[in-house]
Amino acid sequence: DLVVALPAAVKLLAVSKGRSAAEIRALHALGQRSFGESRVQEAALKQQELADLSDIDWQFIGRLQANKVRPVLKAFKAIHAVDSFNLAQRISRIAGELELCPQLYLQLKLRPDANKAGLSWAEAQSLWPQLQSLPDVHWQGVMVIPPRELSEQGLSALFAEAVSHATALGLPGRSMGMSGDWRLAAQQGSTVVRVGSALFGSD
Numbered sequence: 001d002l003v004v005a006l007p008a009a010v011k012l013l014a015v016s017k018g019r020s021a022a023e024i025r026a027l028h029a030l031g032q033r034s035f036g037e038s039r040v041q042e043a044a045l046k047q048q049e050l051a052d053l054s055d056i057d058w059q060f061i062g063r064l065q066a067n068k069v070r071p072v073l074k075a076f077k078a079i080h081a082v083d084s085f086n087l088a089q090r091i092s093r094i095a096g097e098l099e100l101c102p103q104l105y106l107q108l109k110l111r112p113d114a115n116k117a118g119l120s121w122a123e124a125q126s127l128w129p130q131l132q133s134l135p136d137v138h139w140q141g142v143m144v145i146p147p148r149e150l151s152e153q154g155l156s157a158l159f160a161e162a163v164s165h166a167t168a169l170g171l172p173g174r175s176m177g178m179s180g181d182w183r184l185a186a187q188q189g190s191t192v193v194r195v196g197s198a199l200f201g202s203d
């Protein structure tokens with residue numbers, strides 16, 4: 001079982017996109033506090049329904065559009081998929097206006113993948129001085145989503161690479177691992193696995 005098998009150093013982010021408020025409430029009753037959502041409007045409805053659960057730690061894991069930055073900052077403490085300097089700069093500016101300091105993960109794309117966003121390692125390295133100097137954000141770590149077709153070996157290599165890149169940037173966080181690969185990610189040094197279907201059941 002997932003919760004039992006996770007090392008203590010790895011946090012479980014329960015990905016509740018597509019799940020009902022009742023399902024989230026049931027998991028909360030079992031002690032889960034961190035929930036990941038990827039659609040702003042869907043999340044807002046559930047957050048309203050669950051407003052009595054004031055200790056939920058909501059984290060945004062989806063692709064963040066520029067016009068959604070403000071509502072996301074108001075409703076989420078962490079953003080996992082920051083994939084450009086422009087987006088990071090906008091987050092910092094609006095966070096400053098709102099007097100917030102969100103936790104950010106820099107999304108890296110370490111393998112070719114037409115369906116995924118993220119900075120290459122070369123881009124991340126060259127942008128890092130500017131990213132790091134943004135005033136109203138707290139860089140927590142790096143985040144990766146592997147391409148679907150990778151073997152176990154390929155996944156392990158990718159996760160190990162993400163860990164070494166986080167270390168090179170001086171970041172403690174590694175947001176990696178989903179239902180299909182959270183064990184491998186945890187073995188390689190994930191600090192937060194984002195797990196949906198393995199936790200809630202398949203749709």
Ligand SMILES: *Cc1c(COP(=O)(O)O)cnc(C)c1O
Binds near residue numbers: 038061194198
């Ligand atoms: C949906 C999603 C997950 C969870 O996926 P599962 O395979 O259901 O565990 C994790 N991370 C991101 C970015 C997602 O969009």
